[in-house]
Amino acid sequence: MTKILVPVKLVLDYNLKARVKSDKTGIDLTNVKLSINPFDEISVEEAVRLKEAGKATEIVVVSIGPAKAQDALRSGLAIGADRGILIETTEVVEPLNVAKILAKVVETEKPDLVFLGKQAIDDDSNQTGQSLAALLDWPQATFASTLVLEDGAVQVTREVDGGHQTLKLALPAVVTVDLRLNEPRYPTLPNIMKSKKKPIATQKIAEFGIDITPRLKVIEVHEPPTRKAGIKVKTAAELVDNLKKAGVL
Ligand code: AMP
Numbered sequence: 001m002t003k004i005l006v007p008v009k010l011v012l013d014y015n016l017k018a019r020v021k022s023d024k025t026g027i028d029l030t031n032v033k034l035s036i037n038p039f040d041e042i043s044v045e046e047a048v049r050l051k052e053a054g055k056a057t058e059i060v061v062v063s064i065g066p067a068k069a070q071d072a073l074r075s076g077l078a079i080g081a082d083r084g085i086l087i088e089t090t091e092v093v094e095p096l097n098v099a100k101i102l103a104k105v106v107e108t109e110k111p112d113l114v115f116l117g118k119q120a121i122d123d124d125s126n127q128t129g130q131s132l133a134a135l136l137d138w139p140q141a142t143f144a145s146t147l148v149l150e151d152g153a154v155q156v157t158r159e160v161d162g163g164h165q166t167l168k169l170a171l172p173a174v175v176t177v178d179l180r181l182n183e184p185r186y187p188t189l190p191n192i193m194k195s196k197k198k199p200i201a202t203q204k205i206a207e208f209g210i211d212i213t214p215r216l217k218v219i220e221v222h223e224p225p226t227r228k229a230g231i232k233v234k235t236a237a238e239l240v241d242n243l244k245k246a247g248v249l
Helices: 038-052 067-079 095-109 128-136 189-195 236-245
Strands: 002-007 010-012 034-036 056-065 083-088 113-117 140-150 153-160 163-170 173-177 200-204
Touching: 002 038, 002 095, 010 067, 034 038, 034 067, 038 056, 038 067, 038 113, 038 173, 056 067, 056 095, 067 083, 067 189, 067 200, 083 095, 095 128, 113 128, 128 140, 128 173, 140 163, 153 173, 163 173
Parallel strands: 002 056, 002 113, 056 083, 083 200, 113 173, 140 173
Antiparallel strands: 010 034, 140 153, 153 163
16 A cells, blocks of 8 residues: 655745845745645645545655744644654755655655655745655656556656646656645644644654755845836827837837
8 A cells, every 4th residue: 555755844825925034045934924835735635635545545744844844744634644754953954955854754654655846935946856756766757737546656647848748657756746736625623623633753853864054055035126117098099109118119
C-alpha cells in the first residue's frame, strides 16, 4: 500500500498584500496572517482523496520552519493527513537545504510518493521538488494537473506550455502539484477538532547534521512600481487622441 509524504510550508496568506521590510531584505511577516501555502493544500487534498479511495494508507505532513509552522501542519491534518513532523528552525532555509532535509525524512519515513507544491508563494522558488528528486535519484513529474495511482506507478498529466504531457513514473516518485489538480475542501469543524489530537513530532534542524548556511544572498526586495492614475475620456475621438499622444497609435 502507498504511503505519501507531503511537505507543507507556512507562508504569508495569499489574500494579503506583501509589505517589504524597511531595510529591503525581504517581506515583513510581523503581525500578519500566515497560512499553509495554497499549492500545499492541493497536494494534501490529493493525498487525502487517494486515501479515501483506498489507494493510500498513510499521509504524513512535514514542515521546516519556526514553531509557528505547526499551523501549516494542523491545516494539513484538518484536511485529512494522519500525522505531522515539525523540523524546527528560526533560520531561513533555502530550497536546496529544504530538499536535503526532506531527503533525510524520506530515508526514515520511506514513503512511496512525495507530493510537493509546485512553488511556495512567498519566494516563488519552484526548486524544492526538483532538488529533492535529484537528491533521491527518484523519477519526478512537475506541475501535475491530473494524477492516477496505479499498481507500483503513478500516471501524471503535466501542464506544459501550450498543452499537456502525460508521464508514467515508477514508484517511489516525486510529484509537484499545479493549481488545477483539485479544489481543496474546507475542513469541517469536527475535522478541525479531530486534527488537534493528531500527533505532531518535533525535531530540531540540527539533528539532521546538514549545513543550512545559505548559498544565495538576497540583494534587494522592492515593491512593484505603483501604477499612475488613469483618466476618463468622454468620446472615442478623445480616446484616439490620447492614445496618439501616448505614442500607442
Ligand atoms: P519552493 O521550491 O520554495 O517554491 O517550494 C516548493 C514546495 O516545496 C512547497 O510547495 C512545499 O511543498 C515544499 N517546501 C518548500 N519549503 C518548505 C518548508 N520550509 N517546509 C516544508 N515544505 C517546504
